[in-house]
Amino acid sequence: MTMTLKRKGATKSAVKPLWHGVILVAGGAVGAGMFALPLASAGAWFSWATLGLVMVCLLTYLAATLLIAVNVKYPSGSSFDTLIRSTLGEIWARVNNLSIAFVMFILMYAYITAGAGILGASLASVFGGDFGLPRWVLSILFTGVMALFIWVGTSSVSRVSTLLMVAMCVAFSAANSGLVVSADVSILFDRQTGGAVYLWSALPVFVTAFACAGLVPSLSSHYDNQRVRINLSVLFGLLLALLVYVVWLASTLGNIPRTGFIEVSGNGGGLAGLVTMLQSRTDSSLIGLALTWFSHFAVITSFLSIGLGLAHFLVDRFKFKPTPVGRAQSVGLAFAPPLLASLVAPYGFVSAIAYAGVFVAFSFFIVPALMYRKLISSDRALLSARWIVVLSFGLLIVALKLASVFGYLPNYS
Numbered sequence: 001m002t003m004t005l006k007r008k009g010a011t012k013s014a015v016k017p018l019w020h021g022v023i024l025v026a027g028g029a030v031g032a033g034m035f036a037l038p039l040a041s042a043g044a045w046f047s048w049a050t051l052g053l054v055m056v057c058l059l060t061y062l063a064a065t066l067l068i069a070v071n072v073k074y075p076s077g078s079s080f081d082t083l084i085r086s087t088l089g090e091i092w093a094r095v096n097n098l099s100i101a102f103v104m105f106i107l108m109y110a111y112i113t114a115g116a117g118i119l120g121a122s123l124a125s126v127f128g129g130d131f132g133l134p135r136w137v138l139s140i141l142f143t144g145v146m147a148l149f150i151w152v153g154t155s156s157v158s159r160v161s162t163l164l165m166v167a168m169c170v171a172f173s174a175a176n177s178g179l180v181v182s183a184d185v186s187i188l189f190d191r192q193t194g195g196a197v198y199l200w201s202a203l204p205v206f207v208t209a210f211a212c213a214g215l216v217p218s219l220s221s222h223y224d225n226q227r228v229r230i231n232l233s234v235l236f237g238l239l240l241a242l243l244v245y246v247v248w249l250a251s252t253l254g255n256i257p258r259t260g261f262i263e264v265s266g267n268g269g270g271l272a273g274l275v276t277m278l279q280s281r282t283d284s285s286l287i288g289l290a291l292t293w294f295s296h297f298a299v300i301t302s303f304l305s306i307g308l309g310l311a312h313f314l315v316d317r318f319k320f321k322p323t324p325v326g327r328a329q330s331v332g333l334a335f336a337p338p339l340l341a342s343l344v345a346p347y348g349f350v351s352a353i354a355y356a357g358v359f360v361a362f363s364f365f366i367v368p369a370l371m372y373r374k375l376i377s378s379d380r381a382l383l384s385a386r387w388i389v390v391l392s393f394g395l396l397i398v399a400l401k402l403a404s405v406f407g408y409l410p411n412y413s
Helices: 002-013 018-029 032-041 045-071 080-087 090-127 135-152 154-182 196-209 213-222 227-253 260-266 271-280 285-318 324-344 349-375 378-383 386-405
Strands: none
Touching (some): 032 196, 045 227, 045 386, 080 090, 080 213, 090 285, 135 154, 135 285, 154 285, 196 349, 196 386, 260 271, 285 324
């Protein structure tokens, strides 16, 4: 009887194409955070950074398989919160909810600082080089406009995000087609450039770039708990994201000399500084324009996605009413803390992405490993090295970020 039910479910879900899940995973991973990759990779440089990205991609997939193994044992569509409560208990569920909330707040802060920078650069290009507004004004303007879209509702965000995603893909293709051609291959693979020692401080940023394990419950619901299809969706989605990142690194590191990233870091390490540096390295005004618009689309799309998710999280947590006033309360609570943080520290884009990596390591590496270990029998757990590898890597990311904060890791800047 059980086998019959599973076959019926499989037949029903078999009509859903695999590419749906692949695009969902790749789209969830690739966003404005990719602008932090070249800055984080400047010390290690292309070869070591690529090796690091490949390693993080594979370990992210390994961690996702543990979460999938747990998820498919529950009814289709069971949430992350449900899985943790039933396997690790109430306290772990609450701690994980706080971790995910911190990830969203940190990313919101990162995107506000990036958005303020690109808004200032855009206004300066339109009204002249002497035009300028204080950074705090730019942060408030950018945040206010984005908050308005989210306050209107999910449908408005969905429509805007769909248009922006299409435009972002077009702009990315146009910009990188020229940047890749102009990249200096001899610099990219120069053995005297970069060093493995700098890779350690970059790994927390890389972990954030592949953060998509939160989509596993959605994939489980979409494919009716078909484990193979969910696994393949995550695998191919992550590999697609990896391809995009490697091309992006080749485009940036091949056009900006290693010392140029010191200048970008000295100016705050922001997205706008990176885009300006790339524009100065190309003779094509079309490539420069495409790069500018791509950065705009990427930041806005990521900001709207994270902002909407955070607002919904707060509505569920504090039971705000589905009214204009209730939406204003949730949006205000979602946007006020990261906006205040951006006013205090307006140039923390890369640092914020790295800090987010610590919470990603906890929620999407450490917690899935512990759930997997708890759910299966002790004998099988001892025979399976997967959960040990994933748990160890999650703890390593946390340790690396702490070591970086306290000055125990070299930082190229």
